[in-house]
Amino acid sequence: MARPRKPLLSRDRIVETAGALVDAEGLAALSTRRLAAELGVSGPSLYNHFRTKDEILDAIADAVSTKIDLSMFAETDGRDWRTALHDWAVSYRAALADHPHIVPVLAQGPGRRPAGLRVADAVFGAMVRAGWPPAQATSIGALMRYFVTGSALGSFARGFVDDETAYDPADYPHLGQAHLLAEHRQKVDERAFETGLRALLDGLRMQYETLARPAETESPAADAASGPDSSVSAEA
Structure with a gap:
């Protein structure tokens, strides 16, 4: 045949x-x-x-999604949660940067896509193991997706033309060098991503440190006021 x-x-x-x-x-x-x-x-x-x-x-x-590195979330990897999130975000953005036109589809979430679900599962599982409450672990996964996909949807530097006459100092006194941004697009965008990522992770670390602090002792009056039928609202 x-x-x-x-x-x-x-x-x-x-x-x-x-x-x-x-x-x-x-x-x-x-x-x-x-x-x-x-x-x-x-x-x-x-x-x-x-x-x-x-x-x-x-x-x-x-x-x-299969190109996103998840090795840092393995229980045997040894990286702390902050370093793992940083390294994963860098890999995540690199995968999206190679395929920018599909980012709007990825930004909608994993749906039923197996590789996308493995990413979500790995991030959530690693954050819970690190001591984050499940609700906050979910928020961290959402936050990271917003940040990374948002950074991959467009280029800040590419938003400026390379014509210096376009930015008259009389109208835009602080944009005298803006026409140079497009020429250095990759460096500008990567530096902006890293700056934002570190600021985001520093903020999460501050929140995480509050989780590790022992709860303040309740006063006897507060204990007396709490009867056996009192309830504590759970964070959804």
Whole structure:
């Protein structure tokens, strides 16, 4: 039997081709018709592997999530929670920076995506093991996703044109060097990310230190006022 001229269609091949298309031209470029043409197959062939375009986008996003390093959250790793969060955030941003057009899909959360769920599970589990209450561990995971995906959605430095005449000192007295930002985009954006990340982690460390302090002793009057039916509200 003669070998097919093109590789047989598979989920991996569809995701790889669709991901390359999104990377090159953005989300708007992806359609089942365009993707089928890129693969050299008929449109209905795609539906043997994916029911909708959204499922393909989910698969692309999950493929990006597999590139995020989670080793720092292993119980045997030895890094403290703050260092682990820092190193993970750097890896997380690097994965997104390589595929910026898929970031809006990732920013919606993991949904049912396996790799995305493994990321969420690893972060939450590591924070709880470190002593964070579950509710705050959830908030930390959400906070980190907001920060990292937000930083990957756009470039601050790229928002300025490289034409110095665009920033007249009479109108913008403090933007005399703004036209140089685009030229140094990567350095400016990475430094901004690191500055924000360290500030965020320093704030979390201050909160964490309050968890380690022993609770103040209740006064006898307060003890007397608390009957057996008194209740304590739990943080959701």
